[in-house]
Amino acid sequence: MLRQKIKTLDAVVFTHEHKDHIAGLDEVKAFNFFNKMRMPVYATERVLEALKREFAYIFSEDKYPGIPEIDVFTVTDEIIKIKDIELLPIDVIHYRLPVKAYRIKDFTYITDANYISEEEKQKIKGSKIIVINALRREDHVSHFTFQQAIDLMQELKPEKAYFTHISHQLGLHDEVSKELPPFIELAYDGLEIDI
Ligand SMILES: [Zn+2]
Numbered sequence: 001m002l003r004q005k006i007k008t009l010d011a012v013v014f015t016h017e018h019k020d021h022i023a024g025l026d027e028v029k030a031f032n033f034f035n036k037m038r039m040p041v042y043a044t045e046r047v048l049e050a051l052k053r054e055f056a057y058i059f060s061e062d063k064y065p066g067i068p069e070i071d072v073f074t075v076t077d078e079i080i081k082i083k084d085i086e087l088l089p090i091d092v093i094h095y096r097l098p099v100k101a102y103r104i105k106d107f108t109y110i111t112d113a114n115y116i117s118e119e120e121k122q123k124i125k126g127s128k129i130i131v132i133n134a135l136r137r138e139d140h141v142s143h144f145t146f147q148q149a150i151d152l153m154q155e156l157k158p159e160k161a162y163f164t165h166i167s168h169q170l171g172l173h174d175e176v177s178k179e180l181p182p183f184i185e186l187a188y189d190g191l192e193i194d195i
């Protein structure tokens with residue numbers, strides 16, 4: 001966020017409670033200061049419980065000055081409205097853990113999944129841009145592999161797909177890119193997507 005010089009953040013929407021997806025919550029304090037507002041935070045009940053454990057100081061009654069100031073909203077299966085943006089929550093599976101993916105107009109963001117039911121795929125279909133996790137070539141218990149992610153994108157047929165949550169074991173960006181169908185690219189830090 002610092003490197004990209006991002007000064008405005010409207011809300012934080014959580015997918016699941018694993019540390020690599022929640023550790024940044026403390027950084028919200030900078031946006032409270034920049035934007036002079038409390039930060040709306042969206043999470044399922046289960047993820048909220050994890051946030052309360054991991055960031056007890058943010059939820060404590062006796063607040064220390066300078067900690068992140070957040071307003072929590074519960075994510076269910078209903079559409080979330082943030083300003084004039086609507087997000088549709090989609091259920092994906094990460095080994096045994098339910099994870100929320102989100103669709104905004106024709107853009108769908110899916111991380112930390114290795115299974116998506118046919119019913120949930122219907123919510124994704126028609127997306128022009130999909131971001132999806134593709135961890136590595138070898139099988140993994142809770143993440144799509146490189147080939148599984150390619151197969152899924154060929155099934156869902158977005159105009160453009162980006163692979164994210166990539167392990168260093170996958171290889172170098174330029175070399176791996178050559179193996180991908182033309183509509184799939186590897187995402188990278190600082191990538192901007194207009195929707
Ligand atoms: Zn995870």
Ligand SMILES: [Zn+2]
Nearest residue numbers: 018020021112
């Ligand atoms: Zn993860």
